[in-house]
Amino acid sequence: MRDNLERVTIVLAKEQHQRFKDYSKKYHSSVSQFLRLAGENELDENDGVDDLKLRPIFEQLEKTSTNVQVMQRTLQKLEKEIDSITEQKRRKDEYIANHIEELLLSSGNKLSIPEIAGYLPYEQEKIIRGIEKLEERFVVVRIKQINGMSKWKIRGDPNDNN
């Protein structure tokens, strides 16, 4: 026996052994040669099939991973934009609220939204937002009018009984 070979004993069913022997004889080979070839074929075949089957899945996974990364970057960008828009809106609202506060403080009167809009160069909608801000800062007091529009006055006026 050559040095690079190793002897192994295998157990086969009698019929199985006969079938292998017949097959080997038919192709002028030995049972050992037949079993070696059969083993190698089995290994080659399975390795190849696994690679072939898994390749599209791996490719799809890689694509998905890239897509997730792109989505994450887009989300981060969106978050920053939301923050920036919110901050800009906040500053604008505060600016208008400060003007309304100055007006109410200097006039000393209670004023309705349209009356405030008559003094200040802002859209009525912005003035409403400014008044909301001032209410949230506890700067003004709302005076409800029976059958009429609410009016606002600076909070803390000692002459005010409301």
Add this chain to the structure above:
Amino acid sequence: MIDNIWFCEPNDARESWCFFAIKVKKQDGSDTIAGWEICFANPNRTVRKVADAQSDEKELLKGLLHELYYCRKNDIKIITFETNTIPILRTRIIFHDIHNISFRSLQVISIQKLLQEHLFFGEDNSVPSISDFCSRMKIGRQDRDETELLHDIFKRIGPLLPPGVIE
């Protein structure tokens, strides 16, 4: 100038503030969140309330973080009583390995901190608990959630604070 009454009144259903309280439970030596309660309100009224209490803390946090993101997006200030509410929340988020969370631009006001800095409670200046403080301020606690009490306290102390503190 629009003088139709419908265009001349503030939106009294607006959500200006988010009063927020958590129920903390000690578990294996650390503070865990067993429940939370949120009350959206404005200077004139309470608008809506949401709450959750369950044993799965991670699920609990998910619902809570959804509400907090809503606040962040809509520029709603979060008002808590204790100063440690948000730090506890941050710790639990890290503990549960929850990613893609941001508290950036979230505005948080702690009433406990306001009391400590702007009111006087004797020489040692130890801030009372929420129930003690409500009793002293004669705010009725019967059948009222903690967040509703926070709303009342905030409206009571808010006008006395210097500019910039709650803005």
